[in-house]
Amino acid sequence: MWDVAIVGGGLAGLAASHGLRGWRSLLLEEGERLGGRVLTRCQAGIHYDLGAVFGYDPRCVPFQFPRPALIREDEPIAIFHEGALHRGNSVVECLRRAVSERPARWREILAFLREERTASQLSPEAYALLNGFFRLIHAGELSDYGEDAQRDVLHRFHPAHYVDGNGSLVQAFAERIDASIRLRTRVLRVEEGADVVRLRVLKRGVERERTARYAIVATPARVTQHIVVTWTLADRRLLERVSYGAFTVVAIGLRGPFLEGLSYVATPSLPMNVLLKQHTRRPDVELLLAYYGERGTRRLRGKEDARIVQQVLRGLRTVDPGFSRDREPLFTDVQHWSIGGTVLSRECLGDWRGGLVQVSPRIFLAGDYLDVGYPYGMIAALHSGQRAAARVSEALGARRQRRGRS
Numbered sequence: 001m002w003d004v005a006i007v008g009g010g011l012a013g014l015a016a017s018h019g020l021r022g023w024r025s026l027l028l029e030e031g032e033r034l035g036g037r038v039l040t041r042c043q044a045g046i047h048y049d050l051g052a053v054f055g056y057d058p059r060c061v062p063f064q065f066p067r068p069a070l071i072r073e074d075e076p077i078a079i080f081h082e083g084a085l086h087r088g089n090s091v092v093e094c095l096r097r098a099v100s101e102r103p104a105r106w107r108e109i110l111a112f113l114r115e116e117r118t119a120s121q122l123s124p125e126a127y128a129l130l131n132g133f134f135r136l137i138h139a140g141e142l143s144d145y146g147e148d149a150q151r152d153v154l155h156r157f158h159p160a161h162y163v164d165g166n167g168s169l170v171q172a173f174a175e176r177i178d179a180s181i182r183l184r185t186r187v188l189r190v191e192e193g194a195d196v197v198r199l200r201v202l203k204r205g206v207e208r209e210r211t212a213r214y215a216i217v218a219t220p221a222r223v224t225q226h227i228v229v230t231w232t233l234a235d236r237r238l239l240e241r242v243s244y245g246a247f248t249v250v251a252i253g254l255r256g257p258f259l260e261g262l263s264y265v266a267t268p269s270l271p272m273n274v275l276l277k278q279h280t281r282r283p284d285v286e287l288l289l290a291y292y293g294e295r296g297t298r299r300l301r302g303k304e305d306a307r308i309v310q311q312v313l314r315g316l317r318t319v320d321p322g323f324s325r326d327r328e329p330l331f332t333d334v335q336h337w338s339i340g341g342t343v344l345s346r347e348c349l350g351d352w353r354g355g356l357v358q359v360s361p362r363i364f365l366a367g368d369y370l371d372v373g374y375p376y377g378m379i380a381a382l383h384s385g386q387r388a389a390a391r392v393s394e395a396l397g398a399r400r401q402r403r404g405r406s
Helices: 011-019 091-098 103-113 124-134 147-154 167-176 221-227 233-240 294-300 305-319 346-351 377-405
Strands: 002-007 025-028 040-043 046-049 077-081 084-088 180-182 186-193 196-203 206-217 247-255 264-266 274-279 285-292 331-337 358-360 363-365
Touching: 002 011, 002 196, 002 377, 011 025, 011 167, 011 377, 025 206, 040 167, 040 331, 046 247, 046 285, 077 091, 077 124, 084 091, 091 103, 091 124, 091 147, 103 124, 124 147, 186 206, 186 221, 206 377, 221 233, 247 294, 247 305, 274 305, 285 294, 285 305, 305 331, 363 377
Parallel strands: 002 025, 002 206, 025 180, 077 264, 206 363
Antiparallel strands: 040 046, 077 084, 186 196, 196 206, 247 285, 247 331, 264 274, 274 285, 358 363
């Protein structure tokens, strides 16, 4: 019997595994790799990310390790609106320039930013502009989210990234945990019994049972609610309110400059949400990343990768007319994600303010959607895994002490 079984090898599961070093731990991952939505690939000597594309915050990593060099992208930003680029060093500056000839529209945007007007009260143009910046990282639309999350529209990103990608963090975790790792193992059922947690797993077409004293389920909410048997009605309803948006990332390596003087462009009138530029370790090559949210990803279904790449290049030529049609990409890559970031609806944000960690005496949860601060992204995933590990470690330590006294 294992001391603890951890279901899910994303950042939350890896953080939980690290926090439980010294205990007999089993880490079960359905996919062929660890890392979840952290996916780094390499072509032509250039590492790039196809999931979480912004560099992780090292302050949230529970150990020190030699990190690769960080490349900051501090150039101005822009929004493409009515056939023109409107540049600025902040979101507000870009929005003001986009409606500079329509004072009434600017007053409308200001009223929203001051929380004097809701998204549903905006004109179509004002909504499209604000939604354009909001969808830089969110898979859903502005109106799908609660008021607290809608404030993200003001966030001006400095999309720093590591030359070796975020995959270096996954590798660092893998080197520092002592859990027994089982890849390509699907967990079908997690159920608490008498003094034990029973896990039904499927590997290579064969079902088996694994047992552990405790379990941490670090999978997306929609997966968790189907595999965990032990629920209170209130907890199950909480998870049912958590939804996700699909998204797609397209990476294109290009020789020579493009989007000169800009780090990213919000593109509300184009099929993709945003075009980002990243410098690389090669001075002659820059990386173009295109991000599609839920709506754009639905429209891509059935399209071959080559057609998607051509759509992105057409979008780049629309935004940057100086980009030559004759420039051939050095490499291309396309990644679709059916489960992306949490859609932080009003109901979801309200439900999770207290944070749900434990659904039964021996079953704990982890995942970015559970973070009590901001339930989204890498930082939230790391925090939730560490928190769940601390609770399980405390329970295992108390058990050991009781056995020592008996």
